[in-house]
Amino acid sequence: MAGTVTVAGIVAACLVLTTALAAGGAVAAAGQRVAAAADAAALAAADAASGAVGGEPCERAAELARAGDAELVDCTLDGLVATVTVAAEVLRFHATASARAGPPGRAD
Template structure:
């Protein structure tokens, strides 16, 4: 009886550990995707601001962020430098990432 109780405890602990590691891995992947969305959106906005691509900078940023499943929360232009903040809801939590793009200083 004691051996089966110990086995159940070990299996339950392994299941909880696996679930926790899966949640951390999922959050890490979501964070990387969100950072990629912010980078792409900032690059698109900076390209439009410089005239390399036709369009309104923040509109292009919104289109690219939407392709990643994110939304633009802020889009600021300072000359040719674009700063974009994107967000996505992961369950009850809203994750955010920001990126800047433009010509070198």
């Protein structure tokens, strides 16, 4: 009987650990997804600012952020350099990411 209780405890601990690791992995993956959405949004805004594509830069950034399942939080332009911040909710965690894009040598 004592062995059964021990095994049940070990199985329960393994289930808790697996669930925690899966949740941590999901949050980490979502962070990467939000970073990718920020990169895409910044590139879209910079392209619109330069005239390479049509549209208003921050509107284009918002479109790309939504395509990446994120929300555009901030969008600023300094000439042809765009800086954006996007956010998303994942498992009750708030993930944000920022990115800058512009012509070579000007987005540093």
